[in-house]
Amino acid sequence: MKFKILLALIFVNLMQAQKFQFPKTAVTDSLILEKQMPELARQVIPQLQSEKNKPENKVDLLDNLFRLQMVAQDYKNSLASLSENRNLFADHHMGDYRYIGFELYSMAKLAQKESNISFPNAFEKVFNQKYESLPEKLIPRLPLAVDGNVRESRKQMKEILDAQKNKDSIDYKTALSLCKSYLSYKTYSSIKPQVMQLLASKDKEKFIIETRDLKIKNGNTLTITIVRKKENTSPLPVILTNNIYAGLFDEFFGKRAATYNYVGAVVNTRGKRNSNNVNDPFEHESEDIYEVIDWVSKQPWCNGKVGMIGGSYLGFSQWAAVKKLHPALKTIVPQVAVGIGIDYPAQNNIFMSYMLQWIQYVTNNKLTDEVDFGNFAKWNLINTEWYKSGKSFRALDTISGKTSKIFQRWLDHPAYDEYWQKMVPYKEDFSKINIPILTTTGYYDDDQIGALYYFKQHHLYNKNADHYLVIGPYNHGGAQSFGFTYVNGSPIDPVARISIDDLAFSWFDYILKGGKKPEILKDRINFQVMNTNTWKHVADLDKMHTSTLKFYLQDKKNTPSVFNKPETQSFTKQIVDFKNRDLKDTYYKVSKKDSIKTTTSIVFESEVLDKDMIISGNLSGFFNVSINKKDFDTDTYLYQIQPDGKSSLLSTHIVRASYAKNNEVRQLLEPNKIEQIPINNSYVMSRKIEKGSKLLLLVGVNKNPNWQINYGTGKDVSDETIKDSGEPLEVKWYNDSYVEIPVYKD
Structure with a gap:
């Protein structure tokens, strides 16, 4: 007691x-x-x-x-x-x-x-x-x-x-x-504001900063900010950035270039800052940037050479710029570049809810609407309200309280059609790009698929492309800046903690000033293998791995190894009821320490690995499936379950089945017939998987408020509503389907 x-x-x-x-x-x-x-x-x-x-x-x-x-x-x-x-x-x-x-x-x-x-x-x-x-x-x-x-x-x-x-x-x-x-x-x-006043005073001592309205030959007016270091009095190469996020980072990008002893020029896109033109994101960059480069290259502070830099939209802008290449543009450094129509606003032909939040961020006013964009509770509520309502994806802007012509226009182009193709180089256009290029992206970069799309297309159509890639354990911010010591809560290897800024400007020194080639660029592809503290250097992306391992969709209880092809064909059935809007999630408990969300996924778990393995490259393979509808969106995740029971996401893949074979032409599935869906454009990763780990493969159906919902009727998915859901989706995942895992061995 x-x-x-x-x-x-x-x-x-x-x-x-x-x-x-x-x-x-x-x-x-x-x-x-x-x-x-x-x-x-x-x-x-x-x-x-x-x-x-x-x-x-x-x-x-x-x-x-x-x-x-x-x-x-x-x-x-x-x-x-x-x-x-x-x-x-x-x-x-x-x-x-x-x-x-x-x-x-x-x-x-x-x-x-x-x-x-x-x-x-x-x-x-x-x-x-x-x-x-x-x-x-x-x-x-x-x-x-x-x-x-x-x-x-x-x-x-x-x-x-x-x-x-x-x-x-x-x-x-x-x-x-x-x-x-x-x-x-x-x-x-x-x-x-004292600190801002003090910084402004210091800037006046160090830099010449000029902001002016530039009327270009096509009749449009753009705002441009030019920054020079006072001590640099001779003409210099200009580092140009095309920035839709007006007022945000304009002076930073300019001062950064000036600090590295270049002239920094930052131009805002149509409709931003002091421009009274219509703001149509992505649509006019190729035309406008050509005119801006033409003007910049003729200024007394420019020696006739121009380079470009920037990340995300600013990375996309550089690819827009080389669609019609100006002679003064000598190099570009696209970082985490948006693959317009490839990975944004749709990834592998599936539109994302985030697109509306972003559109309003850059179009609500002449600068950026930080308050609205940062109101994540509001946007989560809007996306959840749309999801629960069962209304068409086209209704999302109405539900937000503000209709958007841009949002609706984008939805009119679910295929990678001429609307998207005209914004950046397309097929043979890449063969004409003969300037040196340095691309940076990361394993955790939201726009990795876009960044690598440009890289792959350039090398596909131009066998002599002078184009280098640096990829490591960086997220969207880290691969266009200093990088970070931690990513997703875990420390990255010391050798990966490079300054992306220093890399970019040492590249500019190499190309524009006859300097030394950056040490890290030992081959076309330069990638960091996580958990090994080493960089590897290979001539093309396929050489990031030396072999592959096929992970078949089979229960490990019925086979000695999920990596062995099954002797007889069978399937795992999955039922997804699109009428059910219960947001309650389900989880797969991998250990006492960790669990993984599996709400609309089926889980396949490998045996314990008996030796270390380096997974390096991107997932490929095929899903052999039959469904009772004409279309669906697949959702794939590959995890490592570490020996201590913690999980780490290695790669993801999402695709609309009807576009999986060709993102330009929709090919509907025949109900109840076995169809083969290829796995392309998954996320690249390079990481050592320790002995004693397991691999966990989740395959399933996309159904959540962050993406369109494909009800499978074959109609334009943006127009489908919950009334189109009909009977629940029935997917038969055949066990001879496999996800091909790239493996690297020295």
Whole structure:
């Protein structure tokens, strides 16, 4: 009995340890809140460091710790924790300016106390000291690094406080969130606009920045920003960026080029900034960029040579530019380039809901609508409302409350037809592109399929293409910037922590200034093999692997190996009811530590691997299926289940079955007949899979609010509604179907 009482007391104490006193009045009285926050942070710090709440990795621990120490007004220790956090990124190019806004605030608070001066004076003093200590190539990034979102942090803080009404205590998780949002609001509301004014003053000392309206020969007016370093007085090559995200990064791209001793020119697309032309994203870049290059190349500060750089839409723009190649354009560096009509706004002919969010982001005003775009709760609600309503995909813009001609126009072209083809080089157009090109993308890049499409087409139609590829463990942001030390929560190999900026501009030095070829470019394809800390270099994409392994769609219980072809044909049946809009997900438990969502998928699990394996390249193969309808959208995922039970996504593939053989012509399936669906345009990966791991293959049917829903009638999928769903979709996945896994051996 005494033992039970003791256990109960321990449990009560543990529960109390997770609660902190926080008066009701702090919610409504800002003066009381100011007094309470330091004390709250002091109570949360020991809990953060306790075994129960300690984050899995040291980065997250130090990240939370320095923030709590700042709220606790322990600025000296907060700077030490922040410095320790940066040391974890010591071999990386982001280290010098991570959290620089918080660092400047803490330094200014200490200087204010030590020198007995006002906070603005203290801030200016420490800002000047820090600015002078930074590497020059980080200077263009400073405005981005200190531009904290005051409105958003205030909103988050208010939401947390509102939930605390009529409560005298606060739990650990909520207290941590409150401290972090409070700190962001406190810091950036204190240092802005002063820090922006100080940066503007420094820019005036260092750069000549000119923004002007450029009337090009086709009658359109575009806004262009030109940035030169004051010390560079002779004509230089110009690095041009075509930026639809007007006002966002314009000066950054220009200053970045100037810092690398080029002239930076950033032009905004039609309808943006001061342009009164119609804003039709993607449609006019080829024509307009030719005229911009023509003007730029004739300016006194240009030596007649132009290069282009940029990522995502800005990467697409470069491919648009080479459809009609201007003689002054000597090289392009397309990074994570959107494959228009290939991977966006539809991936393998399946339109994505995100397209409407993006359209409104770039068309709602002359700049970018950050508030609307960042309102993920709103967009999730819109997509969910559409999904539950069963209305046609065409109704998505009406459901959002704002109709869109662009959205509707895109939906009119579900095939890769002339509408998309005219925007970028198409087939034989690639044979005429004879300038050097450097493409960068990543294994986790949302536009990897597009970036590799251009690369493959260029080499297909131009056997002498001077075109290099660098691909590694980078996401959409990392493959067009500094990269990141962590991706998807895991550290990347040290050799992969390269500066994409340095790579790009060393390429420009090589092509435009006769410099040395970048060391990493040892062959056409340069790829990093994750978990080996090595780069490999091969002549073409097919040589990323040396053999393949066929993973057949069969239950491992009925075969010694899923990698052996089955002796007799059978199938696994899957039923998907499109009328059912129950969003409840199902999961496949792979271990005590992890599970994988399998709501509309069938799971095939391999045996335990008895040796290490390097998977390198992209998935291929065929699905042999029969369905009771004319069409469906396949959804494929390949996972590694590590020996410790954690899962890692290796590759994905999604395709509309009727376009799987030819993305330009729809070929409907014959109901109840076995059809073969090829697997093309999956995501490339290069990674060592450790002995003791298993592979998990998920195959299934796309049915979720992030994509169109294909009801299988054979009509235009954008026009189908839940009324077209008819009887449930029945898929027979035959066991002689296989996903071909690329394997690399030295």
